[in-house]
Amino acid sequence: MRRRAEYEKRARVIKALAHPSRLMMVDALVDGDLCVCELQKIVGSDMSTVSKHLSVLKAAGIVSDRKVGQQVHYSLRVHCILNFFECIEAVVKSAAGEQLELVR
Amino acid sequence: MRRRAEYEKRARVIKALAHPSRLMMVDALVDGDLCVCELQKIVGSDMSTVSKHLSVLKAAGIVSDRKVGQQVHYSLRVHCILNFFECIEAVVKSAAGEQLELVR
């Protein structure tokens, strides 16, 4: 068994992913780097909101940023996030199946 | 690109995992079912707190419960959660590496 501190570190990373806008951004970044302006178009929120979401992802170590001309480009630091999504999707589908069973 | 509703579903599942106590319980359940009383020993919180955490995991479709005598046993519904942990750990380690770089 692991110590609580380890679970706290992990929880911090997971919490950073636990928001639909941030998930959208991470998913978009799988195909390559994007500037804040493009990410904003994708999630459709205020630029300041998008920027704050990105700072959450950055603080968790999920993305990194760099200046490119007048833009800031964000990129995924760890790509296994994709497998992760597959598993979450499995939970969602499993839950949906459960719903059907209840209706039967 | 996917619709926002899909990301909201996923975020709900991820949010359910975004707490150290709940991570501890999920990790403990990987090796087999456990009753609430044993999970309480593991996380060390009040029984009522543990019960509420479990109801969060259940609502997200991550665990299921069943009565066994006078106890309630919880079990993992989706085991790929394990790979998921590996990826999170990769992020944690990557972030730790980044810290070192900054210090250098």
Place this chain on the structure above:
DNA sequence: GTCGTTGTTGGCAATTGTGCCAAATAGCCA
């Protein structure tokens, strides 16, 4: 320099999450 573009930060109100206590419930077992 001044302007426009691109991002970040501060502040605030509203919402949501957390953890404890106390009270309620569900089943066993005498």
Place this chain on the structure above:
DNA sequence: TGGCTATTTGGCACAATTGCCAACAACGAC
């Protein structure tokens, strides 16, 4: 039936998250 054990629920105080607006910063273009 009545008590006992295991668990859930209600309620409440406190902390954290979210999203918007407004203000600020950085920097290239003119």
